Amino acid sequence: MKMWDGRFNKPSDRLMEAFHNSLPFDKTLLDEDIAGSAAWSRALKSAGILSAGELAKIEKGLRRIAEAGGKNALAFLPADEDIHMAVERLLTDKIGTAGAKLHTGRSRNDQVATDVRLYVKKSLSAIIESIALLQKALLARAEKECDIIIPAYTHLQQAQPVLLAHYWLSFLFALERDKDRIAHARSTADQCPLGAGAVAGTGFAIDRGELAKDLGFSGPMPNSIDAVASRDYLLEALSAIASIGITLSRYAEDLIVWSSKEFGIIELDDAWSSGSSMMPQKKNPDSLELIRGKCGRFIGNYTRLAVTVKGVGLAYFKDLQEDKEPLFDSVTNIRITLAVFRRIIATLAVHRTAAAALLDPLLLATDLADYLVVKGVPFRQAHKAVGRIVAYCAENKCAISKVPVALLQSFHPLFGRDAVKVFSWERALAHREVLGGTGRKSVARQIAQAKRILRKGPR
Amino acid sequence: MKMWDGRFNKPSDRLMEAFHNSLPFDKTLLDEDIAGSAAWSRALKSAGILSAGELAKIEKGLRRIAEAGGKNALAFLPADEDIHMAVERLLTDKIGTAGAKLHTGRSRNDQVATDVRLYVKKSLSAIIESIALLQKALLARAEKECDIIIPAYTHLQQAQPVLLAHYWLSFLFALERDKDRIAHARSTADQCPLGAGAVAGTGFAIDRGELAKDLGFSGPMPNSIDAVASRDYLLEALSAIASIGITLSRYAEDLIVWSSKEFGIIELDDAWSSGSSMMPQKKNPDSLELIRGKCGRFIGNYTRLAVTVKGVGLAYFKDLQEDKEPLFDSVTNIRITLAVFRRIIATLAVHRTAAAALLDPLLLATDLADYLVVKGVPFRQAHKAVGRIVAYCAENKCAISKVPVALLQSFHPLFGRDAVKVFSWERALAHREVLGGTGRKSVARQIAQAKRILRKGPR
Amino acid sequence: MKMWDGRFNKPSDRLMEAFHNSLPFDKTLLDEDIAGSAAWSRALKSAGILSAGELAKIEKGLRRIAEAGGKNALAFLPADEDIHMAVERLLTDKIGTAGAKLHTGRSRNDQVATDVRLYVKKSLSAIIESIALLQKALLARAEKECDIIIPAYTHLQQAQPVLLAHYWLSFLFALERDKDRIAHARSTADQCPLGAGAVAGTGFAIDRGELAKDLGFSGPMPNSIDAVASRDYLLEALSAIASIGITLSRYAEDLIVWSSKEFGIIELDDAWSSGSSMMPQKKNPDSLELIRGKCGRFIGNYTRLAVTVKGVGLAYFKDLQEDKEPLFDSVTNIRITLAVFRRIIATLAVHRTAAAALLDPLLLATDLADYLVVKGVPFRQAHKAVGRIVAYCAENKCAISKVPVALLQSFHPLFGRDAVKVFSWERALAHREVLGGTGRKSVARQIAQAKRILRKGPR
Amino acid sequence: MKMWDGRFNKPSDRLMEAFHNSLPFDKTLLDEDIAGSAAWSRALKSAGILSAGELAKIEKGLRRIAEAGGKNALAFLPADEDIHMAVERLLTDKIGTAGAKLHTGRSRNDQVATDVRLYVKKSLSAIIESIALLQKALLARAEKECDIIIPAYTHLQQAQPVLLAHYWLSFLFALERDKDRIAHARSTADQCPLGAGAVAGTGFAIDRGELAKDLGFSGPMPNSIDAVASRDYLLEALSAIASIGITLSRYAEDLIVWSSKEFGIIELDDAWSSGSSMMPQKKNPDSLELIRGKCGRFIGNYTRLAVTVKGVGLAYFKDLQEDKEPLFDSVTNIRITLAVFRRIIATLAVHRTAAAALLDPLLLATDLADYLVVKGVPFRQAHKAVGRIVAYCAENKCAISKVPVALLQSFHPLFGRDAVKVFSWERALAHREVLGGTGRKSVARQIAQAKRILRKGPR
Numbered sequence A, B, C, D: 001m002k003m004w005d006g007r008f009n010k011p012s013d014r015l016m017e018a019f020h021n022s023l024p025f026d027k028t029l030l031d032e033d034i035a036g037s038a039a040w041s042r043a044l045k046s047a048g049i050l051s052a053g054e055l056a057k058i059e060k061g062l063r064r065i066a067e068a069g070g071k072n073a074l075a076f077l078p079a080d081e082d083i084h085m086a087v088e089r090l091l092t093d094k095i096g097t098a099g100a101k102l103h104t105g106r107s108r109n110d111q112v113a114t115d116v117r118l119y120v121k122k123s124l125s126a127i128i129e130s131i132a133l134l135q136k137a138l139l140a141r142a143e144k145e146c147d148i149i150i151p152a153y154t155h156l157q158q159a160q161p162v163l164l165a166h167y168w169l170s171f172l173f174a175l176e177r178d179k180d181r182i183a184h185a186r187s188t189a190d191q192c193p194l195g196a197g198a199v200a201g202t203g204f205a206i207d208r209g210e211l212a213k214d215l216g217f218s219g220p221m222p223n224s225i226d227a228v229a230s231r232d233y234l235l236e237a238l239s240a241i242a243s244i245g246i247t248l249s250r251y252a253e254d255l256i257v258w259s260s261k262e263f264g265i266i267e268l269d270d271a272w273s274s275g276s277s278m279m280p281q282k283k284n285p286d287s288l289e290l291i292r293g294k295c296g297r298f299i300g301n302y303t304r305l306a307v308t309v310k311g312v313g314l315a316y317f318k319d320l321q322e323d324k325e326p327l328f329d330s331v332t333n334i335r336i337t338l339a340v341f342r343r344i345i346a347t348l349a350v351h352r353t354a355a356a357a358l359l360d361p362l363l364l365a366t367d368l369a370d371y372l373v374v375k376g377v378p379f380r381q382a383h384k385a386v387g388r389i390v391a392y393c394a395e396n397k398c399a400i401s402k403v404p405v406a407l408l409q410s411f412h413p414l415f416g417r418d419a420v421k422v423f424s425w426e427r428a429l430a431h432r433e434v435l436g437g438t439g440r441k442s443v444a445r446q447i448a449q450a451k452r453i454l455r456k457g458p459r
Helices: A014-018 A023-046 A051-071 A081-096 A107-146 A164-187 A208-214 A224-229 A232-259 A286-310 A318-347 A352-358 A361-374 A379-397 A405-410 A417-422 A425-428 A438-455 B015-020 B023-046 B052-070 B083-095 B095-103 B109-143 B164-187 B208-214 B222-230 B232-259 B286-310 B318-347 B352-358 B361-374 B379-396 B405-411 B417-422 B425-430 B439-457 C012-018 C023-047 C052-070 C085-095 C099-100 C107-144 C165-189 C208-214 C224-229 C232-259 C288-311 C318-347 C352-358 C361-376 C379-396 C407-410 C415-424 C425-430 C440-456 D016-022 D024-046 D051-072 D083-095 D098-100 D108-144 D163-190 D208-212 D225-230 D230-257 D288-308 D316-348 D352-358 D363-373 D379-396 D405-411 D417-422 D425-430 D441-458
Strands: A149-154 A156-163 B149-154 B157-163 C149-154 C157-163 D147-156 D157-163
Touching: A014 B439, A014 C318, A023 A051, A023 A107, A023 A208, A023 B157, A023 C085, A051 A081, A051 A149, A081 A107, A081 A149, A081 B052, A107 A224, A107 A232, A107 A438, A149 A352, A149 B439, A156 A164, A156 A425, A156 B164, A156 C157, A164 A232, A164 A438, A164 B222, A232 A286, A232 A318, A232 B164, A232 B232, A232 B286, A286 A318, A286 B232, A286 C012, A286 C288, A286 C318, A286 D147, A286 D288, A318 B352, A318 C012, A318 C288, A352 C361, A361 A417, A361 A425, A379 A405, A379 B095, A379 D016, A405 A417, A425 C232, B015 D288, B015 D316, B015 D417, B023 B052, B023 B083, B023 B208, B023 B318, B023 D024, B052 B083, B052 B095, B052 C232, B083 B095, B083 B109, B083 C107, B083 D016, B109 B164, B109 B222, B109 B232, B109 C012, B149 B164, B149 B352, B157 B164, B157 B361, B157 B425, B164 B232, B164 B439, B232 B286, B232 D098, B286 B318, B286 C288, B286 D016, B286 D288, B286 D405, B318 C149, B318 C165, B318 D016, B318 D288, B361 B379, B361 B417, B361 B425, B417 B425, B425 C232, C012 D051, C012 D441, C023 C052, C023 C085, C023 C208, C023 C318, C052 C085, C052 D316, C085 C099, C099 D379, C107 C165, C107 C224, C107 C232, C107 C318, C107 C440, C149 C165, C149 C352, C157 C165, C157 C361, C157 C425, C165 C232, C165 D225, C165 D230, C165 D405, C224 D163, C232 C288, C232 C318, C232 D163, C232 D230, C232 D288, C288 D230, C288 D288, C352 C379, C361 C379, C361 C415, C361 C425, C361 D147, C379 D024, C379 D098, C407 C415, C415 C425, D024 D051, D024 D083, D024 D108, D024 D208, D024 D316, D024 D441, D051 D083, D051 D098, D108 D163, D108 D225, D108 D230, D108 D316, D108 D441, D147 D288, D147 D352, D157 D163, D157 D425, D163 D230, D163 D441, D230 D316, D363 D379, D363 D425, D379 D405, D405 D417, D417 D425
Parallel strands: none
Antiparallel strands: A149 A156, B149 B157, C149 C157, D147 D157
């Protein structure tokens, strides 16, 4: 027995029922479905379709279903093809006729769209909170690690010395853009489709403005066809989540490399590492690897939904039932991933001595070229001269910081006795007090800016 | 001869040069590179690195390169590995020493990031304009076609009658969200990385706030590592473009179906159709099909860049050179696609008679159920009763609008003589004056709302 | 308590345990894990590591675990981080010391790779069977519907008349390539990694040739690093599955269009259709839409895994734990999708009269041009002449088959009185007896060929 | 003037012409188009449509066009919408009437499908050659570097010692599967669609078996609808190419890490490295990074085409014109990428001393556990005991190879004086002579096997 089978002569095939049934995953939407149905009932009452008594019965019935749901005590039937039909059926079983009136003027098309938008708003808010917590962990490390100098890498080759704090802050600021994208995706989702009916607008005099307000939306969607057809807000949410995933994957990649014995800059806490089933010595940064690996899922979920939505015309096709699994999967996994990364950051150990041992004076080759620039040498010539010194050092296996002035002068006559002063980590930092640079004061200003951002809180 | 080859003993392999060379595509950035270099020169002047005379030479030299570029008259060399090195080399060839000072305190890392962000800002603004033009074409049709009733489809089965204007408006409102996403992507791109240097911040006292302002950015990026590493703004742009592509593909799909002889609702202008090399009778909606097909490219370009960016740590890897081709491709193709769709919309013919002939009274089955609801019948019972009437009509091959009242009453006793009044397209519309519904007044209100949106103009 | 925690001072964090635990999904591999462990025990026995008694105990213990697993009666613990550790732990709980010897010389790296390859081989064989069943359903329809002529469409515009049987056969032959790709993916998976150990090869004298044979593999993988690192066979399987999904989606798209009232060629059985929660008249081809929609998942699963595998170096990273969910999901869903499509094909109704009504004489315009060709007119001229006749008919709203000879001659003098004979569906078929064409004999030959293919059975 | 415009009243819009025109990219198919047309002419001659004289004219005309094409001297017109129409137009311009007969019984649908299949066959053969050359470079290194021991890594943590030769061989064997997939994709493409006409089969008595043979195909496609609709062979080719890309990216990732100062195992030749525009000391493994980065393109091209093909029904839609650019892009880029990787491998330097310095005795922890196993200790207990020794060493900062026997015995009583013998790289290798293991003899056997594979040559 289906809710819609009046015109059918035959029941669904069993295999069709299994294929078609979305209850195993869309029951996630129970709370949203109940909230949507309660608001719809109030709207029907305002429109004169339901009496006060019927409304009261429905609201009470829905509350009971929500309670049972909270206790995982709902008895679903095979014919309950989705959570929406299940709630209506359970309600009608409980309260009779009034329940059978709930779906008046409503279609699953606008109902599902409403439920999913409520879920998206809630979930994206939670993700914003999770990002902010990770940012706070990064801020704490940045404040703590303002005195550790590490090599910054480009192409995984030592580039220039930076404060470790500067690195943590780069992560924090990158996440700020991710947070902002999630907030925008939330605002896109924040329009109410309910009252759009199947496609043409409900046939009853519903006040959609009031209804939207009742459900906490910023307003109603302006066109009923678009209201039931739109899935772009899901794609926006999934791509914003994928962007977080990519940010996390890139930093995880760095930290995995830094965890190697060869780099040795950091070490994960035992609680966030794993061993090997075979090799007793192994301590692997598994948590970071999983974070990196999960990024495939976030990009894949976006692709998956994009392919499906791209493939259908207007207004609604059953293809779109496939929108929920990638959404739930991305939301669930990004939240745990963010939480894990926060804990990893909060608990990892920095091996200061190992980090210091990595610092090669070649990191200051740019500063040596800049030294010449200050003496008036065009940068390209300065770059070339220092490049030749580097080649000389490589060939002769000597440290660039130990090259005698006379030899330096053979590469460029403007090198003076003070050239050797370039080989100071502190001097290098002091030359990078530019806004956003790795100078100590600049990093302090970044910390202050980060605090302001985090204090302001998620939008 | 490379700009950076001081420390190298051997030149690049020829194959390496070809593999590595990005000039064939990144010359697209010529104008942005020149603007960036001119602003950088002014900043170097303010920082005391360049004299007023040197600055004047550089600015003049860059202007000449820009002019030559505008005439496609730049002579590139094989050793010009990218547009950035090419411009610096051309400049130095022209003006000598001053040119060799241009790159002081700058790295390609921050330079390229700046150029690309300038390009993204410009391109997304152009896309916003293109969307607005398509919306205007849709508005014009909506105003013109307020009196044509067509079947709205769900599952490609006739669902309910709607005004064709209502349909065009659904497209317009969907595009509004696409436009808003592009605007957000533009604001994400609107931060200036210049002055970040290779990774640690430039070694000179550059006023990055002034520099950002000079280039028309809202402000400087707050952290130098993040400034050179960030590619999230590209992914946001590419996913926002993909979303437009998906919107266009879905409407193209509808219009292709409507162009079939069997539907026959619309017909593309000859100027936007093609014939067959073999079958003389063919008139194919090729332009719509290409629009639909191009969507694969937009999703693919996003995936392509996401895979590449996901695969690298911080701060910069050469992998990221692969970011430009998908960007340019998506920008170029979405712009032409939007322009083509606008012209298709503006020129297509609507076959009113054919559209009218499609309207099946079954489109009003919901209204018949609603009729019972108004009489107090719970919707579920009304739905079932009407469903059975539909089954009866299918079996007996009769029109639902022609079923005698007595027979209707055999399905539900509350059917009255006035039930037949339900079978009026005008009545159905009149029952959908809900906000966003397809009622004539509702559609007029939507048109007014659309005008307000379009008058306000892109953000 | 973990199997590998000797060197750890702290237990895993609870959140880490949840994040890291793959048991909820990799328990799917229970049978494969037990088969692999049993074979490994036999190999250890041959290598003198296990005694006959120990082997017997292990084999018996494993059998019991398999039985309990079959009854869903295994008691897993939170510390059982995956099915492999769970089986080893359960075994050791049951049989003591001998169980603790099972993992000798083995690593989860080669163990998991072996289990997954066994699973892939089994699953791909099942998919081959499912494809063959769908092909048989198509063959049955082709044999039954050799006398129904429908318009073949290109660009969704009527192109040329074809036998419906010809269309079903096109589906059958397309699936044959899909089947062949799955068979190839199966052969790629058919190499045994067991004995590769963690990465360098097991430290014991295992006969890997015998071991591979024991497990039904064609042979051992030739290099231990590659054996544990390889995931290409999964990507091959996932892309082969995606290809099936795309084939099914394309045919589903056609059948959805053909199910519309406007085309009306076919109608799905009630058992494979659904109704609307709001609109009582609706009968939607939901099963076909879901098939089409599920294709997003198949492509997405491929992308998802490709992104993850692409992102890691050698030999093993925990990222690769993410390989199983997309695999299981694609396997499960393609199997049900194929089964559903088979049932849809077997039960759908063809509306012969409606199909016949669609046939427009313009479908024979090519034949009219070919008529001129036979008279010696170059095809391009013939095409143009007939094109003008088509334009004339469109303008004058007349059927091309009714244009008088005299008028035809005004378009080209070589039209004779016999030109009208072109307008015969039978004649058009008869002119397409070319191999693979839609002529009746050609279709009969295709049916015979299809029977041979299916008789031969899956490779 | 279009070839198909008989029925059109208006010319194409200029923008439509630009949007629609595929000549800028499909001119890549010139040779294939000419080969296809020549074969088709011969078939038309056999079918009595063309005279011997006409055929001779056509063949000569086509040869001239091919020659002009080879010199880049073809004069295309704006109305030449694709290479196929351009060739027919050029031919007709040259030879008149006979040229206008060329397209008799043929459609662009089967023509394009034929050209692309010819291109795919040719390109995949070239890719197979390129893979074989890379494999040979790896074999050469493997033969040369049989005496260098490096740490094998899992999770980027030192795992077990292996011969560098063993590592190169892992790459070689992985590529063998890639080669095999390309060969299968080639065999899928190896069926001839020509003669399928627009969709229903050509209207003339063409011997498609002969025609297929003339063009070097294994046979004709068995069904005309499938012949023009099929794009699965392209997706198979693109996914096989993506798999190569993933293999290359994973090994590139390893080699980039190994090129870091911190690992220092290898160093790229100057000819395959690049410097920095700002930092004079930099020598970056850019070529490897680009190889890694290009993988995004290969996966993206697959996704792109999959999305487009998935979105269309049968038989042909203009969407499918979008199939060529991703194909050409993937083919071109994988070929150069393979060639570059080969040269990188052939020219890189291995730093033996640095590699040796990395070897940590902890790499032999498994061997220490295996030592206990041989003494009868169940592996799990041995693993735990050794794990505790590792923890002890970490805490006390001592080398595991220096732990006195007495202390070892405190962790497990079965440790004897010979336990220390475990700490020998040679012994570790000698214990891994299992098939596929890193033992010296095993590696020699692998080299012999690799030679056999490469001698056999591509299929």
